[in-house]
Amino acid sequence: MNTIGNVTGIIANLVIVETEGTTAQNEICFIKQDNTRLMAEVIKVVGNKSYIQVFESTRGLKVGAEVEFMGHMLEVTLGPGILSKNFDGLQNDLNKMEGIFLKKGEYTEPLDMDQEYEFKALAKKGDKVVAGSWLGEVKENWIPHKIMVPFTFKGTYTIKSLKGDGAYTPKETIAVLTDNEGKEHKVTMVQKWPVKVPIRAYKDKPRPFRILETGIRVMDTLNPMAEGGTGFIPGPFGSGKTVLQHNLSKNAEADLVVIAACGERANEVVEIFTEFPELDDPRSGRKLMERTTIIANTSNMPVAAREASVYTAMTIAEYYRAMGLKVLLLADSTSRWAQALREMSNRLEELPGPDGFPMDLAAIIANFYARAGFVYLPNGGSGSITFIGTVSPAGGNLKEPVTESTKKVARCFYALSQDRADSKRYPAIDPIDSYSKYLEYPEIAEYLNKNVAENWTDSVFKAKDILLRGKEAYEQINILGDDGVPIDYHIRYWKSELIDFVILQQDAFDNIDASSSFERQNYMLQKTLEVTDMTFHFDSFEEVNPYFKRIINALKQMNYSEFDSDKFRNNEQELKKILKEQETRNTGEKEESAVEAQS
Amino acid sequence: MEKDTKAFQRVYTKLFQLTKATVSLYARGIGNEELAIVDGRLAQVVKIIGDLVTLQIFGGTEGIATNAEVIFAGKAPTIKVGDDLAGRFFDAYGDPIEGAEIMGQEKEIGGPSVNPVRRKQPSEYIPTGIAGIDLNNALVTGQKIPFFADPDQPYNQVMAMVALRAKADKIILAGMGLTRDDYLYFKNVFDNAGALDRIVGFINTTEDPPVERLLVPDMALAAAEYFAVEKNEKVLVLLTDMTLYSDALSIVSNRMDQIPSKDSMPGSLYSDLARLYEKAVQFPDGGSITIIAVTTLSGGDITHAVPDNTGYITEGQLFLRKDSDIGKVIIDPFRSLSRLKQLVIGKKTREDHPQVMNAAVRLYADAANARTKQENGFDLTDYDERSLEFAKEYSEKLLAIDVNIETDEMLETAYGLFDKHFQPEEVGIRQEFVEKYWKKQ
Ligand SMILES: Nc1ncnc2c1ncn2[C@@H]1O[C@H](COP(=O)(O)OP(=O)(O)OP(=O)(O)O)[C@@H](O)[C@H]1O
Numbered sequence A: 001m002n003t004i005g006n007v008t009g010i011i012a013n014l015v016i017v018e019t020e021g022t023t024a025q026n027e028i029c030f031i032k033q034d035n036t037r038l039m040a041e042v043i044k045v046v047g048n049k050s051y052i053q054v055f056e057s058t059r060g061l062k063v064g065a066e067v068e069f070m071g072h073m074l075e076v077t078l079g080p081g082i083l084s085k086n087f088d089g090l091q092n093d094l095n096k097m098e099g100i101f102l103k104k105g106e107y108t109e110p111l112d113m114d115q116e117y118e119f120k121a122l123a124k125k126g127d128k129v130v131a132g133s134w135l136g137e138v139k140e141n142w143i144p145h146k147i148m149v150p151f152t153f154k155g156t157y158t159i160k161s162l163k164g165d166g167a168y169t170p171k172e173t174i175a176v177l178t179d180n181e182g183k184e185h186k187v188t189m190v191q192k193w194p195v196k197v198p199i200r201a202y203k204d205k206p207r208p209f210r211i212l213e214t215g216i217r218v219m220d221t222l223n224p225m226a227e228g229g230t231g232f233i234p235g236p237f238g239s240g241k242t243v244l245q246h247n248l249s250k251n252a253e254a255d256l257v258v259i260a261a262c263g264e265r266a267n268e269v270v271e272i273f274t275e276f277p278e279l280d281d282p283r284s285g286r287k288l289m290e291r292t293t294i295i296a297n298t299s300n301m302p303v304a305a306r307e308a309s310v311y312t313a314m315t316i317a318e319y320y321r322a323m324g325l326k327v328l329l330l331a332d333s334t335s336r337w338a339q340a341l342r343e344m345s346n347r348l349e350e351l352p353g354p355d356g357f358p359m360d361l362a363a364i365i366a367n368f369y370a371r372a373g374f375v376y377l378p379n380g381g382s383g384s385i386t387f388i389g390t391v392s393p394a395g396g397n398l399k400e401p402v403t404e405s406t407k408k409v410a411r412c413f414y415a416l417s418q419d420r421a422d423s424k425r426y427p428a429i430d431p432i433d434s435y436s437k438y439l440e441y442p443e444i445a446e447y448l449n450k451n452v453a454e455n456w457t458d459s460v461f462k463a464k465d466i467l468l469r470g471k472e473a474y475e476q477i478n479i480l481g482d483d484g485v486p487i488d489y490h491i492r493y494w495k496s497e498l499i500d501f502v503i504l505q506q507d508a509f510d511n512i513d514a515s516s517s518f519e520r521q522n523y524m525l526q527k528t529l530e531v532t533d534m535t536f537h538f539d540s541f542e543e544v545n546p547y548f549k550r551i552i553n554a555l556k557q558m559n560y561s562e563f564d565s566d567k568f569r570n571n572e573q574e575l576k577k578i579l580k581e582q583e584t585r586n587t588g589e590k591e592e593s594a595v596e597a598q599s
Numbered sequence B: 001m002e003k004d005t006k007a008f009q010r011v012y013t014k015l016f017q018l019t020k021a022t023v024s025l026y027a028r029g030i031g032n033e034e035l036a037i038v039d040g041r042l043a044q045v046v047k048i049i050g051d052l053v054t055l056q057i058f059g060g061t062e063g064i065a066t067n068a069e070v071i072f073a074g075k076a077p078t079i080k081v082g083d084d085l086a087g088r089f090f091d092a093y094g095d096p097i098e099g100a101e102i103m104g105q106e107k108e109i110g111g112p113s114v115n116p117v118r119r120k121q122p123s124e125y126i127p128t129g130i131a132g133i134d135l136n137n138a139l140v141t142g143q144k145i146p147f148f149a150d151p152d153q154p155y156n157q158v159m160a161m162v163a164l165r166a167k168a169d170k171i172i173l174a175g176m177g178l179t180r181d182d183y184l185y186f187k188n189v190f191d192n193a194g195a196l197d198r199i200v201g202f203i204n205t206t207e208d209p210p211v212e213r214l215l216v217p218d219m220a221l222a223a224a225e226y227f228a229v230e231k232n233e234k235v236l237v238l239l240t241d242m243t244l245y246s247d248a249l250s251i252v253s254n255r256m257d258q259i260p261s262k263d264s265m266p267g268s269l270y271s272d273l274a275r276l277y278e279k280a281v282q283f284p285d286g287g288s289i290t291i292i293a294v295t296t297l298s299g300g301d302i303t304h305a306v307p308d309n310t311g312y313i314t315e316g317q318l319f320l321r322k323d324s325d326i327g328k329v330i331i332d333p334f335r336s337l338s339r340l341k342q343l344v345i346g347k348k349t350r351e352d353h354p355q356v357m358n359a360a361v362r363l364y365a366d367a368a369n370a371r372t373k374q375e376n377g378f379d380l381t382d383y384d385e386r387s388l389e390f391a392k393e394y395s396e397k398l399l400a401i402d403v404n405i406e407t408d409e410m411l412e413t414a415y416g417l418f419d420k421h422f423q424p425e426e427v428g429i430r431q432e433f434v435e436k437y438w439k440k441q
C-alpha cells in the first residue's frame, strides 16, 4: 500500500504534504489536481510533514489535494530505443506528447514498448553473471545495444534460461536468472534505475590515459580532453559556450553523445532537432542524430525538473558506458541546475551559503562530476563517459560558487574570455588561463607522442610559451609605445598572433574549418612553428604587422581549404613565397644587425 | 479581465495581515495563483499555508483596511482575445484605456510553454534598414532580443522604427513604466505610419502603480500567442522597459521576505524573465512571435543582475552607444550580438555577408586599439591612422541608427570602405569573395 497524504501548503512549486505513513527523501509522489496527476519529489521531511518539489506548475492547486507516494526515487527507464529520442528532464518522450503546448501532468512512455528488436544471445544457459553482464544484444540504430543483467541485481546469478536469437519486444522476458538461494528472476530488455544513484556495474575505474579527439584545435592541440575526462566551460553570456558544445557534439570522436539542455534556450534545442538529422557524423558517415540523445529542460520548463534533467542524462550515459561505448555527455548550463537548487533552498528557508546557494553545492557538483570516467567492465571490455559542462557565472565573474566548486573537480578548464569574444576571436577560449590537467599525466603525454607525432607535447609547450611571451611583449608595447620597444618585441607579439589566428581561432560555421583532425592539427602546428622558429629581419616595426598579416592570411586560407587539396597546397606555396622574402633579405643584407627572434 | 462577481465566488471581509504589497487572510478552497479582488483592487494568490492565504495586490495596499472585502475569482488571470484587440490600447488588467469593452474568448495568461519539438527553427530574415542591426546583428522571426541602453538614449524611437519596418502582421506593445510622453509618442508614430490597425498596446505608465506592471508582459504575450497560433500571424512584441518590470519583481519578492539575490533582485530572476522571453517562437505553420525588448542600464553596467540575466536568456542584445566622434547614437558592434544571425546571413543574404561583417568588426577593433595608443600619447603607425579613418566612416555610414539602406548596399558600402583604407591581406576575407565582390569596386 502506498502512503497517502494531503497538501497543506503551497509556495510556488514547493508543496507541503501531511501524511501519517512513511515517506523517504527523494521519493517520488503524485498530487491529484482535477483530472491530472502532478509528479513531485520529496526534498525534506519534518515530523509528519513532507516538503516536495513539484515538477509542474502548481497553478490552481488547492490545500487538501490528495498525494500518493510511490515508494521509489526518480527513475529512468533503460532499454533499446533511447537513442535519437528527445526527452524532457524526466525522460518523457517529447514527440509522443500531443498538441503544441506542453500539458501539465502529461507523462509519456520513454521507450517504444511494442517495437520488436532483433535479439542475439551473447551468453548461454548456465553462465554465471553479475549486474551489468551482457546477456545479448539488439540493434539500436547502428549500435549493438547490450541487454544486461539489471544493475539493481546484487551478487552472482546463474542463467537458467535465455531466449534464442529472434525478434522480441522490450516487454518480453529475455532471460531467467537464479540467485544463490535458488530464487528465480525474470529479465526483460528494460530496466529502471534511480537517477541520483551512480551505476557502479564496472570492475575498475583507472585514471584516463587516452585522448578524446574533438576536432577543435584550441582544445586538442593546446589543452586536450581525455577520454573519460571531465572539463568545464565557464564564460559570460554570449561568449560561445553553446556554440562550442554544439561543435563538440558534432565533431568529437565519441560513439554516443548525450546532451542535457539544462535551463537554456528552446531555440538552441530546436537547432539540434533540425540540424542533426541532416548532418553527417564526420567519422561514421551516418547522420549525427543517430548517435545523439537530447534531454531538454529549457528555461521555460518547470524549474524542479531542471535539476532532474542532468541526472537523467548522466544515468543514460552510464547505461551506454556499461555497453562498452565511448559516451560524450554535455550539459548546458550547470549553473541553471545550481540555480534550481538555490530557488528550492530559499523556499525551504535553509541557511544560505555563498550567494544564496545551498551549503552543500560543492559536494553536489563534485559527486556529479565523479560519475564520469573511463571504466573496465565485468567482461574486461571498457567504456567511458567524458563530461563537459558549461558554467554561466553571474556578471561573468569567475569568483562565484558554481565556478569555484566546479574548478575543484573538473580536470580541464576552458575559460571563455569576454575580450576574445568581443573581438570575434572564436572559440573564445583564453589560451593562457585555460588548462588541461591531463597534459601533465605521463600516460597521456606518452599517448600523444605515440599517436599524434613524435615530440608532440614539446611542440605544444613551445606554442604555449610563444603565446605567453607574445602577451608579455604586447603589454610592454602598450606601456612603452610602438617605438619605445625593440623591434624584437613586435616580432614576438606577432608570432603569438600567428598562433592565435591559425591554431586558436577556428570558424565553427565554416564547413571545412569547423573540425580539424589530429593529423591536420599536427601539420598546421608544425607549419606554424616553422615560421615562429625563423629569424626575421625588419627595418622598422611598421613592417612587422603587414608582413605577418600576409603570413597569417596564407595559413588561414589553408585552414579554409580541404586538407591536402590543390587549394591547400597553393596556399602553402603562397606562404613559402612570403617566407622566401625574408630569406633573400637574410642573405642579401648580411651586414645589417640581425634581430634574434627567439632570444 | 473579468471583474464582475458571480454566484460561486466567495467573499471574505477579515484580513489577518497587511504589508505594502500583500495581504493575508484565512480562507478555504483557494487555488494557487487564483485571482481575487481586494477592496476593488486586483490581487493574486502567491502563497497558501494551511488556511492562511497570501495575496499580492497589484495596485499596492495603500488605504486597505482590515475589514476590506476580498472576492476570489476561482481562476487564474485571463485576457479576452479576439480580432477586436487590433488597434486598441489596454491597461495592465486588459481593460481598454478608452472606448468600448472588447469581445473575445477568454485565455489564461502566463500559460504553458510550447513543446520544444513542436517549434520550428527560425529562418526568416527581418531586414530593418539599420546596418548596425542588419549587417552585424541580423534579426530573425521567432527571436528574442533586447536593446541595452542607458535611460537617456532614444531606445523607444529606435524600437518603433524597427517595428514599423519589420513587416509584422501585428505589433504588440507592452509598456511597463512608460512615461506618458513615450506612450503618446508610440501612438503617434504608429498612427502616422497608418499602422494603428496592426497595433495592440498594454500600457502601464509611470503614473500607475509599479506592481501592476507584472501583468503587462503576460497580457501582451497571451495576445501574441492568440494571433500567432490561431491566426498564423507574424507577431512582433515590444517589451519596454524590462528593467522597470524587474524592479516590480523585486518589490514583491522583498516584501514577501524572500532572500534577495544580487542587486536585491529575487533569486528566481532568471526563471522569471526566461518564462516571458521564451514565448518567442517560430511555429511550423508560419505564425511566429518575435520579441524586441528594452533593458535600461545604469551607467552602461551590463554586470547588473537585470542585464546580466537577460543576456543569458535572450538571443543576443543590441547595445546603443553615443559615438562622440560622429555625434550620433550607434549600435555598438563589440557589445551587440544577434545569436540567430547565422541562420540567415550568407543564406538569406549574400554569401559574403558573414565574412564582410567579421572583417569590418575586426578592423573596428584595430581602430579601438589604435585609439588607446593615441590616448596614451604614443605615435601611431600608418596602419593605425588608416584604421582610425576607417572606423569613423564605418560608424557614420553603417553603425549609426539613422542609416536606412538595403542589405546588399551595406555590403557594398563596407567594400567601399575596405578599398579606401586597406589592402585585401589586411582585411582577410576569403580569396574568392575578394575576387568576386571587392574587385568589382
Ligand atoms: N566558434 C564560433 N564561431 C563563430 N561565432 C561564434 C563562435 N562561438 C560563438 N559565436 C557567436 O557568439 C554567439 C553566442 O555564442 P553562444 O550562444 O555559444 O554563447 P553562450 O556562451 O552559450 O551564451 P549564453 O550563456 O547566453 O548561453 C553565437 O550566436 C555566435 O554568433
Ligand SMILES: [Mg+2]
Pocket: A241, A242, A243, A264, A332
Ligand atoms: Mg549558451
